[in-house]
Amino acid sequence: MVEAWQVVTTILFLYLIFMIIIGYYSTKILRKSLEDFYLLSRRAGLLVLFLATASTYHSAFAFLTSVAVFATAGVTFWIGSFAWTTLAGIVGYLIGKRVYILGKSRGYISPSDLLADRYNSELLRVITAIVWAIFVIGYITVQAIGLGIIISIGSGGRISYEIGSLILVLAAALYVAIGGLRAAYWTDVAQGIWMYLGVWLAGLIIVYKFFPGITDLFVAVREVNPKLLTLNWHWQLLVGNIIVFGVGVMILPHLWIKFYAARDTYTLKWSSALTALYLSSFYIPAMLIGLTAAVLNAKGVPGILEPGFISALTKAYGSADAVMAYMIYTLTHPVIAGLLLAGAAAAAMSTLDSFIGSISMILTRDVYQKINPKASESSLVLISRILIILFALIGWALAVQRPGLIFDIVAIAAGGGLQVLPALLQAVIPTKRQWINKYGAIAGLVVGALIVLMFTVQTAKYFGIPSAWARPAGEISLYALIINFIVAVIVSQITKRSS
Amino acid sequence: MLERWCALSIEEELKVSFKNPLSIVLTLIAVVAYLLLLAVYQFNRPDPTILGMSAPLVYAFTLWIIIVIVIIVAAARVWG
Numbered sequence: 250m251v252e253a254w255q256v257v258t259t260i261l262f263l264y265l266i267f268m269i270i271i272g273y274y275s276t277k278i279l280r281k282s283l284e285d286f287y288l289l290s291r292r293a294g295l296l297v298l299f300l301a302t303a304s305t306y307h308s309a310f311a312f313l314t315s316v317a318v319f320a321t322a323g324v325t326f327w328i329g330s331f332a333w334t335t336l337a338g339i340v341g342y343l344i345g346k347r348v349y350i351l352g353k354s355r356g357y358i359s360p361s362d363l364l365a366d367r368y369n370s371e372l373l374r375v376i377t378a379i380v381w382a383i384f385v386i387g388y389i390t391v392q393a394i395g396l397g398i399i400i401s402i403g404s405g406g407r408i409s410y411e412i413g414s415l416i417l418v419l420a421a422a423l424y425v426a427i428g429g430l431r432a433a434y435w436t437d438v439a440q441g442i443w444m445y446l447g448v449w450l451a452g453l454i455i456v457y458k459f460f461p462g463i464t465d466l467f468v469a470v471r472e473v474n475p476k477l478l479t480l481n482w483h484w485q486l487l488v489g490n491i492i493v494f495g496v497g498v499m500i501l502p503h504l505w506i507k508f509y510a511a512r513d514t515y516t517l518k519w520s521s522a523l524t525a526l527y528l529s530s531f532y533i534p535a536m537l538i539g540l541t542a543a544v545l546n547a548k549g550v551p552g553i554l555e556p557g558f559i560s561a562l563t564k565a566y567g568s569a570d571a572v573m574a575y576m577i578y579t580l581t582h583p584v585i586a587g588l589l590l591a592g593a594a595a596a597a598m599s600t601l602d603s604f605i606g607s608i609s610m611i612l613t614r615d616v617y618q619k620i621n622p623k624a625s626e627s628s629l630v631l632i633s634r635i636l637i638i639l640f641a642l643i644g645w646a647l648a649v650q651r652p653g654l655i656f657d658i659v660a661i662a663a664g665g666g667l668q669v670l671p672a673l674l675q676a677v678i679p680t681k682r683q684w685i686n687k688y689g690a691i692a693g694l695v696v697g698a699l700i701v702l703m704f705t706v707q708t709a710k711y712f713g714i715p716s717a718w719a720r721p722a723g724e725i726s727l728y729a730l731i732i733n734f735i736v737a738v739i740v741s742q743i744t745k746r747s748s
Numbered sequence: 749m750l751e752r753w754c755a756l757s758i759e760e761e762l763k764v765s766f767k768n769p770l771s772i773v774l775t776l777i778a779v780v781a782y783l784l785l786l787a788v789y790q791f792n793r794p795d796p797t798i799l800g801m802s803a804p805l806v807y808a809f810t811l812w813i814i815i816v817i818v819i820i821v822a823a824a825r826v827w828g
Binding site for chain 2: 328332346347354463467471476477478480484491519521522526529
């Protein structure tokens, strides 16, 4: 008799092999140049660009933590997420188009290339690379957390969180190291389709298993905890989260380089519009699953789910992020569970691959190539591959510490990345007066990034900041951005204008 | 000379333009829709409305539909 965990684990491993084969196949047409390794030779068409952007944006954050937040904070997450996901599409066009035009005409490969060139500052290049490297590690870590949860639950606890996370993280690192971001673009297409179908299928199966219709779900939620049907974030946190996830995530390196990769502006504009639709509609089934989880958490399901199972999962995994994976595993047929958990793994891996690929590019281009300007293209590709494996392992090492809720960690990472915005806006939108020069851009970025790092609830204790001064990452990132803008403009006005 | 001409041409492409009246209308609708989100605190109650959903949720769905329509129209008619 084949047990459920064997079916689910087999499907998960078949999925992994499928992704590695796609990654390997993409190397067959890989040219040994950085432009091809990272930017698909700037020829990404609509389907590839749209699905790569959408699946890269949606990570373990979307598939795992969104359900956890829906289950504990209710519709609050939808009220915020519809706004930040549609805003992400708009930002993808309004900023992405300008990044694309500059990237194509000036031959930029790394995001720092644009800032360093427009501000004529190699120091700005290095500082942005360092800021990104610091914050992106958080993003890599959350994907490793998600993958550990998925395989641990999918195997019925027979493969530990630590080993499971290591296996999946190394699989992603392997296909990116072999095929570069070209492999990631290809796998992202498959993963983007898989995760979208997966979340809708999971939503419909789980909701209709317990409720005759959507109205009954809302009636049950109202009985259990009516607060789940209201907005529970204060307005500063709501606005902060919308800016952080709508703008901050889109200008992180893993999505920034997607703008460079576009074939033309037509591709970019429709990719942006479709991305907004994809990202926002993804959260509708996630909300249904999350609210169902809240009801089942209160009432339990005899013989399947104990009342208070969310607290038990939080105790076991250090956060409520395992709710979605656990519900899929316990409430659906093993074959369906395997396919849906593979969809969840797709969400995490499609972001992980882009992050380790883009951060390796930034450090190769913006640090190693500056130290060794005569390095050949093949040696740069080799260094990139080593960095890909290294960053994957760093992310895994942090994930095994179980640092907390994915939502909070992503908010810190995106909030840090958001601090590049003032410098980026001045670089891509010509103004009659130059409001920000290289000195202002550097000062604003450093101040903004330090505020996010030091005054966020989860990190303040490491810097001796009193807890009364600390704020959630979404809120503090908004304040940091405002201070960043002010510092950037003031410093620019009292220093020489950069050329 | 050629480099300077190319540079000017790029700067022209980077400028924010509202030459198309539709772009002004769509921008205004989008900005107002996002700002109106903050009005949700005025009726932030769990009482049932359409399909048993609460008023904040129905309101958020309405704003979502408006913004999605704006994005699609912008992509089709305004964005270059």
